[in-house]
Amino acid sequence: MTDTDYLSRAEAVLATVERTLDNIEADIEGERSGNVLTLEFENGSKIIINLQPPMQEIWIAAKAGGFHYKFTDSQWRDTRNGSEFFAALSDYASQQAGQPVTFEA
Template sequence: MTETEFLVRADKILRHIQEKADYWFEEKDIDVDAKREGYVLTLIFNAKFHVVINAQTPLQEMWLAAPSGAFHYRLQEEQWVNTREEGPTLNEQVAILCSGLAGQVLTI
């Protein structure tokens, strides 16, 4: 995949997660603020807990950082999969982390 193709895909996933966070705030009354700067999306829960998703262009990976740990994902067959161990996809892991911070089940 070219750098441009990667950035298009990275933008798409970041935009999707940001739209979900905006929905949680507006429709589910979750205290979450979504801030995006370039290819970095920060979700702030209850004005103190951060979940950061960002594109690592040279590696063609998406990185996820939260109070509970850090995760790396690479695109395989249209899914962002964990590069370090078998486990949830990027969308699934973001939903798990955000659900824990929000105190209710959230989906991406």
Template sequence: MTANQTEFEAAIERTLIAIEDALDECEWDIDYERADAVLTLTLEDNGSQVILSRQTANSELWVAARSGGYHLSFESPGWKCTTTGEDLPTLLDRVLTEQQGEPVSLGLE
């Protein structure tokens, strides 16, 4: 692995752990399951899912939600969506809110 690949893998790992920690602490009933670098969030109220996945070839983090697919690149200090310009915490709160039908905030930084 190159230095950039190593940095990318470390950034993905930190991000997924931070999301898991936020889900453990949040007031919403959102289950999650992780398989390698794919994190599936399931909203228990309606069964809808948001899926985050590592895309090593592109050095991106992808988010799949009802509203569409989002590609995020790592730009210090964090992940930024290549189409909407949103950072990851803003994007995740928005798609979870849309799918929950009520405001959701994971409190990610």
């Protein structure tokens, strides 16, 4: 994948997450600064999603831990366990929000 392809795909992920925040019931605030999107929950906890262009990955830092996602087979997949980005983010956000939260591509 070229750097341009990576940035286009990764930016689309951040934009999708931002749009979803406007349409969910959970009280989650999103703040974007360049390639970093911070999700702040009502309880003060955070999930940080950031792009890693040199590695062509998207990273998530959540209470559950740190996770790296690479674009594989038309989806962003965890480099360790193969889980899909949006499904995993939904799980982490649901845990931190204390209610179901769903992010979809």
